[in-house]
Amino acid sequence: KAGVTQTPRYLIKTRGQQVTLSCSPISGHRSVSWYQQTPGQGLQFLFEYFSETQRNKGNFPGRFSGRQFSNSRSEMNVSTLELGDSALYLCASSLAVNTDTQYFGPGTRLTVL
Amino acid sequence: SQQGEEDPQALSIQEGENATMNCSYKTSINNLQWYRQNSGRGLVHLILIRSNEREKHSGRLRVTLDTSKKSSSLLITASRAADTASYFCAPVGFQKLVFGTGTRLLVSP
Numbered sequence: 001k002a003g004v005t006q007t008p009r010y011l012i013k014t015r016g017q018q019v020t021l022s023c024s025p026i027s028g029h030r031s032v033s034w035y036q037q038t039p040g041q042g043l044q045f046l047f048e049y050f051s052e053t054q055r056n057k058g059n060f061p062g063r064f065s066g067r068q069f070s071n072s073r074s075e076m077n078v079s080t081l082e083l084g085d086s087a088l089y090l091c092a093s094s095l096a097v098n099t100d101t102q103y104f105g106p107g108t109r110l111t112v113l
Numbered sequence: 114s115q116q117g118e119e120d121p122q123a124l125s126i127q128e129g130e131n132a133t134m135n136c137s138y139k140t141s142i143n144n145l146q147w148y149r150q151n152s153g154r155g156l157v158h159l160i161l162i163r164s165n166e167r168e169k170h171s172g173r174l175r176v177t178l179d180t181s182k183k184s185s186s187l188l189i190t191a192s193r194a195a196d197t198a199s200y201f202c203a204p205v206g207f208q209k210l211v212f213g214t215g216t217r218l219l220v221s222p
Contacts, residue, residue, distance in 0.1 A: 004155070033210070043156075043201065043212040090155055099143060099205045104155030 001026055004105035006091050012111045018079040021108045025072050025093030031055075032074040033102065034066060037088040046089075049074050050097070078110075086112045117145075117185075117202040117213035125219045132189040134216040136202030145178055145185050146203045146210070156201065156212075159187075192220045 005024045013019050025032050033056075034046040045058040049068035066076040072093070078085055088107045094100035117136045126132055136145070144163045148156040162169045162178045162185065169176045175188040185204075189196055199215040 035212075042214045045211055088153065092156070099210050101146065101158045101161055102148075102156070102203075102210060103158065104148075106155045107153070109153070 001028075004091060004093050004103055006089075006105035006108050008108060009106065010109045010111075012113060013081050014113050015081055015083060017081050018077065019081060019110060020075055020077045021089055021091075021110075023074045023076075023091030023093075023105060025074070025091075026103055029093035029095055029103070030072055031094045031097055031100070032068055032072060033092045033094070034074070034076050035090040035092065036060075037090060037107075038084075038086070043090075046076065081112045083112050086110060116211045117204045119200070119202055119213045119216040121216060122214070123217045123219070125221065126192060128192060128194055128220055128222050130192055130220075132192050132196070132218055132220070134187045134200050134202075134218070136185045136187070136204070136213060138183050138185075138202075138204035140204070140206055142180070142204045142206055144205045145176075146205060147174075147176060147185075147187050148201045148203065148212070150199045150201065150215070152198075159200075189218075192218075194220050194222050196220050 007022045031050045033048040048056040052068045063079045068074045090107045092102035092104045117138045120135045146161045147159045150156045173190045178185045201212045201215045
């Protein structure tokens with residue numbers, strides 16, 4: 001089976017812009033979770049989607065949003081980018097729930113200038 | 114908080130030595146998972162231990178779980194330079210999986 005894929009791998013944006021990141025889970029996996037990783041805050045949970053519905057959400061402002069499509073692919077969007085949004089954004093998929101074993105993609109490195 | 118806390122934050126050893134990392138948590142769990150992350154990459158699942166298990170092995174990895182003390186340990190035996198990475202524990206309750214801050218392991222040749 002192909003692993004979790006994330007696109008793009010690298011992204012450079014400027015403050016105020018918006019960005020959309022994409023994640024394709026492992027075939028058959030229905031849960032997709034997103035994480036933000038920064039040197040200062042570590043790995044922080046953003047949200048989890050299952051069957052096109054957001055099932056769990058972390059403590060992030062409304063500028064961070066996501067969605068899941070019927071084929072389980074997911075996108076996350078960050079609007080009005082801030083310098084502090086520079087991070088590695090990781091997507092992970094699991095069979096049914098976020099508490100199952102997570103399979104991670106390689107991440108998208110976002111730099112906000 | 115469900116988040117695990119790894120200890121030590123950083124560990125430096127020589128190839129061939131054993132490495133032990135600890136994880137403490139505060140809430141009841143369903144299972145506890147350990148992950149490895151090589152620099153700047155995604156996490157890789159290493160092992161999952163359920164709350165009714167006390168010890169689990171996978172190759173050179175040995176994980177223990179003490180639910181009475183709310184702690185777990187990950188032992189890597191006969192370490193190799195390729196084991197250099199950050200290691201995260203994730204105590205799993207009945208909601209979302211939350212990662213700790215990790216232990217950075219450096220294995221020198």
